[in-house]
Amino acid sequence: MNNLNAIGDEDLHAYIDGALGEERVAAVRDALAKDPALAARVALFQADKALLKAAYAPLAEHPLPSEWIARAHKKARPQRDWRRAAAIAAAILVVAGTPLAWRYYAPAKSGDVVEEALNARQDGAQGAHYLAANDQARRYDTALRQVVASNVRIPDLSRMGYKFRGLNLYDKAAEIVYQGPRDQLFTLYVRRSDGSTRFDQFERRGLRICIWQDDQISTVMAGNISAAVMQRLATLSYTGLTS
Amino acid sequence: MRYAETVQCHEAGPLLQTGPTAYHDDAARPSAIAMSDPFADALVAQLPGLRRYATALVGNRALADDLVQDCIERALGQQTQLRDVARLAPWLRRILYHLYIDEIRRRKRRGSECDISELADQLELSAPAPDNSATRELIRAVDRLNMEHRQILLLVSVEELSYREIADELEIPLGTVMSRLARARERLRELMQSETAQVISLADRKASRE
Numbered sequence A: 001m002n003n004l005n006a007i008g009d010e011d012l013h014a015y016i017d018g019a020l021g022e023e024r025v026a027a028v029r030d031a032l033a034k035d036p037a038l039a040a041r042v043a044l045f046q047a048d049k050a051l052l053k054a055a056y057a058p059l060a061e062h063p064l065p066s067e068w069i070a071r072a073h074k075k076a077r078p079q080r081d082w083r084r085a086a087a088i089a090a091a092i093l094v095v096a097g098t099p100l101a102w103r104y105y106a107p108a109k110s111g112d113v114v115e116e117a118l119n120a121r122q123d124g125a126q127g128a129h130y131l132a133a134n135d136q137a138r139r140y141d142t143a144l145r146q147v148v149a150s151n152v153r154i155p156d157l158s159r160m161g162y163k164f165r166g167l168n169l170y171d172k173a174a175e176i177v178y179q180g181p182r183d184q185l186f187t188l189y190v191r192r193s194d195g196s197t198r199f200d201q202f203e204r205r206g207l208r209i210c211i212w213q214d215d216q217i218s219t220v221m222a223g224n225i226s227a228a229v230m231q232r233l234a235t236l237s238y239t240g241l242t243s
Numbered sequence B: 001m002r003y004a005e006t007v008q009c010h011e012a013g014p015l016l017q018t019g020p021t022a023y024h025d026d027a028a029r030p031s032a033i034a035m036s037d038p039f040a041d042a043l044v045a046q047l048p049g050l051r052r053y054a055t056a057l058v059g060n061r062a063l064a065d066d067l068v069q070d071c072i073e074r075a076l077g078q079q080t081q082l083r084d085v086a087r088l089a090p091w092l093r094r095i096l097y098h099l100y101i102d103e104i105r106r107r108k109r110r111g112s113e114c115d116i117s118e119l120a121d122q123l124e125l126s127a128p129a130p131d132n133s134a135t136r137e138l139i140r141a142v143d144r145l146n147m148e149h150r151q152i153l154l155l156v157s158v159e160e161l162s163y164r165e166i167a168d169e170l171e172i173p174l175g176t177v178m179s180r181l182a183r184a185r186e187r188l189r190e191l192m193q194s195e196t197a198q199v200i201s202l203a204d205r206k207a208s209r210e
Helices: A002-007 A009-016 A022-034 A036-060 A066-076 A082-095 A099-105 A113-123 A137-148 A227-242 B002-009 B038-058 B061-077 B085-110 B117-126 B129-144 B147-158 B163-170 B174-209
Strands: A129-132 A163-169 A173-179 A185-192 A198-204 A207-213 A217-223
Touching (some): A002 A022, A009 A036, A009 B174, A022 A036, A036 A227, A036 B038, A036 B147, A036 B174, A066 B038, A113 A173, A113 A207, A129 A137, A137 A173, A185 A227, A217 A227, A227 B038, B038 B085, B061 B085, B129 B147, B129 B174, B147 B163, B147 B174
Antiparallel strands (some): A129 A163, A163 A173
16 A cells, blocks of 8 residues: 555545646556555545436436526626616607607517527528628627627637537527537527516437526527536527627 | 538629618617627526536435526526626626525424435436446445535536635635545445445345245
8 A cells, every 4th residue: 555655545536536737646646656545446436426426417407497597687687777677668758659669668478488489490501691600709799699689699619619600680589609629510590578577498309408598588499418418508608699 | 421512612792682681780780789699598508517516416306406597596686796707607606506405404493304215316318328327336435425525526627616716715725625535436436335344244044035
C-alpha cells in the first residue's frame, strides 16, 4: 500500500473527479498500474459515482407543476405603475385602427401549439420566410422579435454542440433550426402564448418534445434525442431565449 | 437532412418586410410591453435541477416538492439579497437545505419519519434493466448516510460541482470538502456492500425454505 500512502485517499477521489493537477494525475495512474487492488477500489468508487448520477437523473425529467411556474412569474413580475399602464393603453388605442395592431398585440389563438410546431417542422421552409444562418446574429434576433412580438433572442446552443442553421418565419410564429453534433435536427418553435403556463416533456411522431410556456411565449422544442439531452437543451434554450 | 438542403437554396436575403411593421426604437416595440422578468425566468429554469437535488437529499418526493415550493416562496421574497443571478442555483440549494433542516427538527418533535421505499421503487423502475437492483441498493444506502455525507456526494456526483464551488456553497475550506468526500464515499461503499449482503442473505433464506 505504499502507493496509496504516497498518494492519499483525497488524491484518489480528486483523481476520480478530475480535480487533480497533471503531475498528480500521472502519479496516481502510475500507482494504479502497479497496484491492482488499488485500481479495483478506484473503479468501484467510479462506478458508484456513475450510478449516483444515473439513478437520480430521471428526477429532473418529470414535468414541473404548472403552479410553480405560475407562482414564480406572478410574484416576481414588478407591478406596473399607472402611468406606464396608461401609456400602453394609449399606444394600443392609437394603433388599433390598423390590422397590424391586432397582429402584434393579440395573444395567439389557442390551438395545439405542439401540432403547429410539428407541422412546421414537417413542412420545412414551405410557406415561411427563411433566413439562413450567416454572421449577422442581430438580424435574426430582430426578425424573431418582430414575428413573436416579445423580447426574445436566438438562443446560443453551441455549448452543447448545436449550431444555429436558420430561422423560419411564419405569420405569428418562428421556428429556429439547429444542427446537432451528429447532424441531428433540433427545432425550437416560438409564438405568443395564450396566457396560460405549461411545461411538459413527451414523445410524439417519433420525436422527443418539450413544451415550455409562460404567460408571454410558447416554445416547443423537438428533436430525435434522449430525455436527458432534451432536459439540458430545453433549459439552455428557454434561458437563452428570454435572457 | 431537410435543412442542409434548404440552407444551400436560400441565401440570406431581405425576406422580412420593413416599413410599418419594423420597430427602430425599443421603447416603441410591443416587446417592451411584454418583457418577461429575468429573475422569474432564471428561477423557473433552475427548478428541475432543484427538485432532483431536493428529492435525492430528502429521499421522498412529496416532502421534496413541499420544500421546493417553500423555496420558491422564500426565493421570491428574498430575491433582492441575490447579487448575481449566475449564483442562483447554489443560493436556491442553500435555502432549500435550511428549509429541510427546519423540517427535520419539526419531524423529530412530532416523531414522524419519511419512508424511502417509494422513491427506491420509482427510481428502480426508471433504471435500465442491468442497473435496477443496484439502483435500489444505492438509494437505500444513500438514505442511511448522514446528512453531510449525502449532501456532498450529491453535489459532486449528481450536480457535478467542482470542489471550489462546493467549498463556496457549503462555506467550508477546500481541504474539508476533499476529506469529507473521501469519508462519504467510503461510507457509501460500506453501506452498499451491506445492502448487497442483506439481499443475498434474504435470497438464500428464501431458497433454503423452498
